[in-house]
Amino acid sequence: MTPLDYEFLRKLLKERSGLDLSSDKQYLVESRLVPLARKAALQGIPELVQKMKAGGEALITEVVEAMTTNETFFFRDKIPFDHLRETILPALVQARASRQTLRIWCAASSTGQEPYSVAMCVKEFAGLAGWRVEILATDLSQEVLEKSKAGIYSQFEVQRGLPIQMLVKYFTQIGELWQLNPDIRAMVQHRQLNLLQDFSHLGKFDVIFCRNVLIYFDQGTKTAIFERLARMIEPDGVLTLGAAESVVGISEAFKPYLDRRGLYRPNAEGSVRADAKGLLTRALRAVAAG
């Protein structure tokens, strides 16, 4: 791969998926794209780049998908799901008691382990019986969304993070594979979505999981996405990030919960705008008057 080929790929990936490759990631590009070139009966990356430049849209999509990292597993990092069960859902059950609906979004949901982990938590949460709970799973890659919809996982995949009792309760064995039961699969809606593009049409959410995806983006892209996510979340909603991620120093749109690592709420100023008659506004007025 020539330096020019690498530059072309870097630029294209940045535009299409936000992936921010540093100048020393040739090995990563080669490990992902050489097999893809071979599959397409091309000589190697130079020929692949040539075809892409000639306007191979389908090929470009394949390249973008091949370069995304889809590593995930059930109940990844455990703590966010403990928070969901112990803090987030109990609070929302009280706050939404009159309308009895919840909307949860897993942005960059990959092969489905995260949204289905959320679905199992919701299923087991007694206070939500009879509620309308919408779980939306979105990803850039159509290929991983198809796998997610099927809900079929290898023996290896179901043994990373999934308690054995849940495997027995919510999965059906098909030979060496395990498929999530239809009732859990039906709880998750799938939709293809690029986080770089407008997503305001999805409406407001009570909980957003956006974990281990922004780490691949540069600072400016991260900041912009946080601002847009903040407009998608209810004033008392919760944003969950990956274990190694934070908004600190990147965006003022969210504030961390001090005692809940990895959880964020929309910043108060944002919620003043979003909820003009809310408590916060009244409290601020009282301070101003007093």
Added chain:
Amino acid sequence: MRTCLVVDDSSVIRKVARRILEGLDFQIVEAEDGEKALEACRRGLPDAILLDWNMPVMDGYEFLGNLRRMPGGDQPKVVFCTTENDVAHIARALHAGANEYIMKPFDKDIVTAKFQEVGLI
């Protein structure tokens, strides 16, 4: 240091499991069948037991029943680790008091995830 009894009739599996578990800071005791595992437990109960199902002399399922009837035998966390990979076996094991279940083949990630699941690490 926490102790883990590794019960498997294959010395290769015991060696692999030992390497993984020592990496997780466990002190390892080995046994090659259920009978020898019971003897080890009578000498001293471990914190964790990684347990094969099919073994000569006494299999893992029978061992588990005996262990859970011993004084203090409800304490060790038992993680099955077996090629018996069907729901019926898993359900039987859980009913008999197993805490977790690993379907072979396994690797370090799986052992770590399962030991975390039952609160051993």
